[in-house]
Amino acid sequence: MPIQNAEIAGLLEEMAELLDIEGANAFRARAYRRAARTIESLPQSAANLLEAGNDLADLPGIGKDLAGKIGEIVRTGRFAALEVEKRAVPAELAALAALPGLGPKRVKLLHDELGVRGPNDLRKAVAAGRVAALRGFGRGIEDKLKAALAKPVAPTRFKLANVEAEAEALLSYLKPALAGGQAIVAGSFRRRKDTVGDLDVLATSNSAKAVGERFVAYDNVDKVLAHGETRSTVVLRSGLQIDLRVVANECFGAALLYFTGSKAHNIALRAIAVDKGLKLNEYGLFDGQKRVAGATEKDVYRALGLAYVPPELREDRGEIDLARRKALPRLVQLEDIRGDLHAHTNWSDGAAPLQAMAAAAQAKGYEYLAITDHSLRMTVAHGLDAKRLAEQIDAIDRVNGSLEGFALLKGVEVDILEDGSLDLADDILSRLDIVVASIHSHFDLPRDQQTRRLVRAVEHPLVAVIGHPTGRLIGEREPLALDFDAVLAAARKVGCALEINAAPPRLDLDDVHAYAAREAGVKLVISTDAHATVSLDWMRFGVDQARRGWIGAGDVVNTVSLADLRRRLKPSRAT
């Protein structure tokens, strides 16, 4: 089985960490990190690219040397340079740099002076009080390390939807101290990443001090990690870390840009500034002492000769080049969505009856809602057999009879069985407006078998959409082992759409897979998989991920009118 991009990226990242600790040229380590990011966000597998005869050195941040090394990893599964490095630097040392107060320099010092080779050695050295005596260390750092080593490290990331409430509560708490200024959550939250590691709050106020003091006095604060003039960091009881930065109004745009990131995007922007003889920092874009831009993000981009880049695109995945050529894609917006194509009712495991779901969808301004209850195989969900599905079809007809300017579509979320066949027969499926096919079992099949299974479902002439195609549950279940390129090729050939499932625990497809689908010419649908009326609101999370995947309204099936949709869904590809 060919090596996955994530594995290659992991090896490159490991190399970078060891180079840092070894004290090698920092830019060399950075080059490995950059390459790791590039590989990680590739829309296709590096292995397939190579097989198709592509030169990886054409990719940004990857030159001849790294292309060769990645080629070696793909072909042999080995990475000789990393193995050499591991002999010089114990690989366990890399883990130490994740401890608070420790970075590559101090880890190297621990290794060179105290012979520390990993967490256990460090624990002993700390217990013996030998760490505090090292140059650049001290009692303070030693105590912090002791505390950190005592509890297992759990680098948690939070689901985007889960931190929204906390973010809103904090912003309204800060308001009294802003004195007319504003506060906004920047960082990966603003870029709408599917998970966030912390929240970056940016505030403008004439009294930075008052904001900072109110911030660290917040009720939910568990620990204050840093508290300076303009910058403070706390950890909330939930474990969520919050960074606050306060700037003056005239700096707001530059600060928002800086604090939104991504880091890679910022570095690229600053390099452009340097090219132009300017300097970009969180206070503005400067020509010598003179601020030439900074009040708004648009000003800064314009002064750099770039089009405004929406936050969701700021990942240094090619957006800067397009911004320079004023050729950024127009991204899909929530307002473009004209209906939802995946929803459940109390006919299976949903909470609401047909009428309630219809009313809720119509109230959102939608033109249509597809009812896609589970099929027979999902016994826990009271999945429908052909007989009950036929009854539901009649029930939907009755509901539609009482609706105006809106239609419920007759559908199903039919299970894809282990062999790729469907859980319901063609004669009932062919009576529906839309068939969504999804995997809900046998998540751990070998890659080849899983791929064949999904491709078979894609190729079924009555299947219009594959639901949550990779099956991942964020932080709980890994995506299916799949040759995703093969799935895309099949989907493109038969015109089957892939879903961006907007349910916060799923967000499946994710941004990178969605980007790959668009590149391959595969259509997408953005659906909520709502099991209750309120969950229809999840649409915006799906739109967020679509935007991160460079998806435009034209790539999304459910941006079209009901009449167009009916034409598109009509099975015209029977073999």
Place this chain on the structure above:
DNA sequence: GCCGTTTTCGGCCCGACTGTTTTCAGTCG
């Protein structure tokens, strides 16, 4: 290790905060 309408060599983003120092290195974002 990458990269180039100023460069194939010599650069490579920039500042705040902490804890250690007594002017600053390291970490962090």
